[in-house]
Amino acid sequence: MRRSVARSTSLLAVLAVVASLGAAAPEASAPSAAPRPAPPKSPVAVGHGGAVASVDRDASAAGIEVLRKGGNAVDAAVATAAALGVTEPYSAGIGGGYLVHYDAEKRTVRTIDGRETAPRSADASLFLENGTPIPFEEGMTSGLGVGTPGTPATWERALDAWGSKSLRTLLKPAERLARHGFVVDDTFRSQTASNQARFADFPASAKLFLPGGELPVVGSVFKNPDLARTYEKLSRRGVGELYRGELADDIVRTVRRPPVDPDATRVVRPGDLTRGDLASYRTLRQDPAKVRYRGLDVYGMAPSSSGGTSVGEALNILESTDLSRADRGRYLHRFIEASRIAFADRGRWVGDPAFEDVPTKELLSQRFADARECLIRDDKALTSPLPPGDPRDPERCGSGGAPAPATYEGENTTHLTTADRWGNVVAYTLTIESTGGSGITVPGRGFLLNNELTDFSFAPADPAVHDPNLPGPGKRPRSSISPTIVLRHGKPVLALGSPGGATIITTVLQTLTGHLDRGLPLVDAIAAPRASQRNTPTTQIEPDLWNSPVRAELEKLGHVFRRTPEIGAATGVQRLPGGRWLAAAEKVRRGGGSAMVVHPGGGH
Numbered sequence: 001m002r003r004s005v006a007r008s009t010s011l012l013a014v015l016a017v018v019a020s021l022g023a024a025a026p027e028a029s030a031p032s033a034a035p036r037p038a039p040p041k042s043p044v045a046v047g048h049g050g051a052v053a054s055v056d057r058d059a060s061a062a063g064i065e066v067l068r069k070g071g072n073a074v075d076a077a078v079a080t081a082a083a084l085g086v087t088e089p090y091s092a093g094i095g096g097g098y099l100v101h102y103d104a105e106k107r108t109v110r111t112i113d114g115r116e117t118a119p120r121s122a123d124a125s126l127f128l129e130n131g132t133p134i135p136f137e138e139g140m141t142s143g144l145g146v147g148t149p150g151t152p153a154t155w156e157r158a159l160d161a162w163g164s165k166s167l168r169t170l171l172k173p174a175e176r177l178a179r180h181g182f183v184v185d186d187t188f189r190s191q192t193a194s195n196q197a198r199f200a201d202f203p204a205s206a207k208l209f210l211p212g213g214e215l216p217v218v219g220s221v222f223k224n225p226d227l228a229r230t231y232e233k234l235s236r237r238g239v240g241e242l243y244r245g246e247l248a249d250d251i252v253r254t255v256r257r258p259p260v261d262p263d264a265t266r267v268v269r270p271g272d273l274t275r276g277d278l279a280s281y282r283t284l285r286q287d288p289a290k291v292r293y294r295g296l297d298v299y300g301m302a303p304s305s306s307g308g309t310s311v312g313e314a315l316n317i318l319e320s321t322d323l324s325r326a327d328r329g330r331y332l333h334r335f336i337e338a339s340r341i342a343f344a345d346r347g348r349w350v351g352d353p354a355f356e357d358v359p360t361k362e363l364l365s366q367r368f369a370d371a372r373e374c375l376i377r378d379d380k381a382l383t384s385p386l387p388p389g390d391p392r393d394p395e396r397c398g399s400g401g402a403p404a405p406a407t408y409e410g411e412n413t414t415h416l417t418t419a420d421r422w423g424n425v426v427a428y429t430l431t432i433e434s435t436g437g438s439g440i441t442v443p444g445r446g447f448l449l450n451n452e453l454t455d456f457s458f459a460p461a462d463p464a465v466h467d468p469n470l471p472g473p474g475k476r477p478r479s480s481i482s483p484t485i486v487l488r489h490g491k492p493v494l495a496l497g498s499p500g501g502a503t504i505i506t507t508v509l510q511t512l513t514g515h516l517d518r519g520l521p522l523v524d525a526i527a528a529p530r531a532s533q534r535n536t537p538t539t540q541i542e543p544d545l546w547n548s549p550v551r552a553e554l555e556k557l558g559h560v561f562r563r564t565p566e567i568g569a570a571t572g573v574q575r576l577p578g579g580r581w582l583a584a585a586e587k588v589r590r591g592g593g594s595a596m597v598v599h600p601g602g603g604h
Contacts, residue, residue, distance in 0.1 A: 041594040043587045044523040049598030051581035052076055053571035054416040055499075058182050059083040060594040062173035063418055066165065067598050073424040074101060075165040078155045080416045081430055082174035082231065085447065086224060087182050089209075090191050090436045091414045091499065094242070094251075095450040096150035097430030098301045100288060100483040100495075101162055104423030107490035109299040110161075113284040114154030114430075115476040116147025116452040120280075121272045126453065126471040133458035134269075141198055141439045143255040143271030145451035147477070148281045149242070151430055156239040157283045162424070168235040175231040178446070181223035184216045187591045191435055192216060198439035201264035205441040205448070227446030243278045247445065251278065254442045254449060280474075288485075291315055291364055294516060297487045300508075302360055306350040307482030309363045310505045313345060314338040315512070316369030317376075323517035329553040330378065332545075335513060336533045336559065337376045339506050340386055343535035345372070347404030348388035351468025352476040358468070362391035371396045381558035384535045402465050403535070413481065413499035419492070419573045419581050421598070427483035427495040427572075429504070453477060482508040486516075494522060496572030503540070506532040507568030522574045523584040523595075530567040538562040569593065578602065 041057045050073070052063035063080035071079070077099070084092035096116040102109050118126065127139050139145045159167060192199070192215050199205040206213070208224065216222055233241055241247050255271040288299040289308025293315045300308030317338040323331050350358055362368055371394035375382060385403035389395070413431035432438075432450040440449045455477035460467040469478040482504050483497040494515065498507040507530060514525035529544035538560045545551060546563045555561070569590045574582040580602045585593025 041592055043585045043592055043595055045583045045595040045597045045600060046576065046580060046602050047597035047600040048421070048580055048602070050076065050418070050420040051573045051583035051595070051597045052080055052416070052418050053573055053583040053585045053593065053595045054080055054084065055414055055569055055571065055585070055590060055593045056084060056087045057594040058087050058177055059416070060596045062177070063416070064596045064598060065173055066170060067420055071165045071170070071420070072163065072422065073418040073420040073426045074158050074162045075170055076418040076420065077416060077426040077428050078159060078163070078167070079170045079173055080418065081151070081155070081428060082171050083177055084414050084416065084430070086174050086178045086227060088414050089224070089448060090195070091432060092430055093432055093437075093447045094149045094151055095430060095432035095437065096147065096452055097154060097428060098305050098307070098479070098481045098483055099154055099158055099426060099428040100299060100301065100485050101158065102425040102485050102487070102492055102495070103162065109288050109485055109487070111286055111288045111301055112154050112157050113286060113301070113304060113476070114150035114157070115304050115479060116150055116450055117277070117281060118147060118453055118456070118471050118473065118475050118477070119272045119274065119277045120473045122471045122473050122475070124470040124472065126456070127458040136454070136458070138267050138269055139454045139458065140434050140451050141266065142269040142451070143258045143273070143438070143440070144269040145454045146255045146271050146273055146438055146449045147452040148273065148277045149450060150281065150283055152234065152239040152242050153281060153283045157285060161285065167239065171231045171235045175228050175235070178224045178228035178231060181221035184218055184220050184222050185591065186218055188222070189215055189218050195436040195439060198436060201261050201266050201268070202259060202440050203261055204259060204443040205439060208441055208446065224446045226444055230445050230447065243281060244275075248275055248278045250442050250445055251449070254440060258440055259443060289360065289364060293319060295488070296493060296516070298484060298512070299487070300482055300484045303350050303358045304352045304476040305479040305481045306346045307480055307505055307508070309350060309360060310342040310346045310480070311482050311484065311509050311512070312364045313369055314342040314509050316364070316366050317341060317373045318513065319366070319369070320373055323513055324519065329550050331518065332531060332550060333378070333381070333554060333557060333559070334376065335510060336531055336539055337382055339509060339533045340382055340384055340535050341372045341375060342505070343533070344386040344403065345388045345391065347535065348465070349391065349468065351478050352472075355472050355475050356468040359391045365391065368394045371398065379557065381554075383558070384537050386535055402462060404461070404465050404467070413504070415483065415497040415499055415569075415571055417495050417497065417571050417573045417583070419495070419575075423492065423575075425485055425492050425495045425573065427485055427497045429481040429483045429497045429499070431481070431499075455479065480504045484508055484512070486512070492575045494572055494574040496570055498568040498570040500568040502534050503532040503567050506530070506534065507570055511570050511572070522572055522582060523587065526570045526572065526584055527587045532567050540564045540567060542567055566590070571595070576602070
């Protein structure tokens, strides 16, 4: 679920600056279509009054606008997410996601599972034809891969529980942004180009994203009046409009009869989503996954996401190693091995707990982690696929049966982190799955349909090993989304998350250990060169690690590496003394992120 980054700017940024100077914000007017450069973004900001970190300047500005007007962290998260639906339409929008919230008054952490669900007609054969899995591409670009979206319901649930503003108020910045547009940059054009063939096969997608049949020009202003009207309709009629109203009818019609260009040769399979599926959708407000690490409380998402259990298990495994004193080679060796083990156990045990017996408590136990940690040797790397352990009956250095082979997981998501003047915090990761989702735009509505059901296993990777991630009626596909909040004595230390499919887990884990153990400032922990081991024969590493002497050191232990351009794109916030917040984002990856605070100042 790697998020496609629509690097952009608009009048929102100007409005935020004007408001910060105490002037009355002028009414937005349509920007010129003449090419112009986007203003620079900052990967770090420090100050008072609250903070927002996202991948996009306009989206962060929307959140800051809400905070400046008295909104809280949840209000800002919803406004930021809605704006990302405009500027990052290939990763955000009407999909699904997971939200972790810290309540400063109650000093509690709660979560919302807003994952998409399969139609009630779905079963384990959803992606099979004559007993054989269909080609992945035919699941990706289809109605078959579309799940019931959870994002609007997540916004409603979060606002009902913890918000202070109305959805109507919070959608205004995004509605304005969609109507007046944002500036196209190289990344948005590149992501559009990678989808050009798909979009061209669907008239509504071609009209929106390929105006005149051409790619959007860098520096031009991209407008989405259909999405502006969709947001306006949600503002007036409420989220129920998408689950029981005209929007629901349009989504169901598009899924069941994908509007394909008559001249297209692509096989586009219809889905079986119904109005009943939309009307019966519910988010899940649940307790978080939680572990203790170095005296801190680390909270994440419990299943259906595997993020909280996998990050938590890996941290428990690393607890016995003093990573602060380890040299770089030993630190990376231990990090890689802990990741490998956590993914071996994830593949066997984690799925939708409404359908699978998921031993969440046992996966997060220190007893199980200690039994698995003893597999790690300082003089030799483990090999993958590694068999899972049994968290219900841990055996020291033991593994339980055959390995659970890794299955495909898309790499397109986006993550945002917010905090407010009262100390509330939100870490929120949302997605439509592949870059560009299904490739199918709902005609007249301005948003792409997700293809989230392709996160299910199309078939068991090994018939001899139980697969907890096969499709089922109303089932949530397993995710790696890992929004994380860290507390000390009930008060926030930091919050973070990342896009990147299964690499989300390793990105969050490496950023946490880089900051908490290695002492890196949060923005530097985010920027540090990454590795990602997911119980596969090779470990992905970024160029700075590939070109480092530490690679040869690790290869002598038996590690096998594969170079990849970049892994993840994290954002986070950190609580500083004196009530200040630090917002942090990527310095370089995906063109860099956008960190903002309400009242800058106070230094690092």
